[in-house]
Amino acid sequence: MHESFNQLLRLILPEGIENYFELNNYTKSEEELHLYLDEINKQPEEFVKDKLTSKGFFKEVTIQDFPIRGMHVYLHIKRRRWLNERSGQVVFRDWNLVAKGTRITKDFASFLKEISRYPSL
Numbered sequence: 703m704h705e706s707f708n709q710l711l712r713l714i715l716p717e718g719i720e721n722y723f724e725l726n727n728y729t730k731s732e733e734e735l736h737l738y739l740d741e742i743n744k745q746p747e748e749f750v751k752d753k754l755t756s757k758g759f760f761k762e763v764t765i766q767d768f769p770i771r772g773m774h775v776y777l778h779i780k781r782r783r784w785l786n787e788r789s790g791q792v793v794f795r796d797w798n799l800v801a802k803g804t805r806i807t808k809d810f811a812s813f814l815k816e817i818s819r820y821p822s823l
Contacts, residue, residue, distance in 0.1 A: 711737075714770065715777075722795070723779070734774045741782040746795040754784035757792060765816050 712720055715737070723739040730736070743756050759780040767775040783794045 715767075726780075730773075732773075734776065735770060736776045736778060738778045738780075740780045741795070743782060745784070746793070748796060749784070749786065749793055752789070752793075753787040754793065755787060757783050757785045759783065760794070 711725055719739070722741055722744070724742055725737060726740045727738040728736060740759065745754050759782055763779045763781070765777045765779060767777050769775060781794060783792050785791075786793050
């Protein structure tokens with residue numbers, strides 16, 4: 703995506719989201735805005751000592767966000783998963799640890815709480 707567009711998104715989306723997700727696509731109609739966010743391939747801090755290999759994404763989750771200019775806004779989130787080469791286990795970012803370990807805004811905390819509600823299938 704174009705850099706000025708990404709800067710604009712930082713004003714719209716919860717603060718801090720750009721540290722963990724990137725905008726992959728968007729669609730817009732008269733009544734709805736859909737933003738497609740993929741978790742970036744950045745190894746979770748709790749596994750920094752392990753060798754992880756990206757194994758794609760979990761099933762997409764859709765969250766309704768605050769309306770913008772009368773349009774419903776939907777965030778389509780794809781969380782990443784990794785294979786821990788040492789243990790053979792599939793691992794993923796623990797959003798509760800992210801929330802505890804950083805100073806985050808209420809909007810970003812709500813975002814983390816919402817995506818943590820969905821099981822990692």
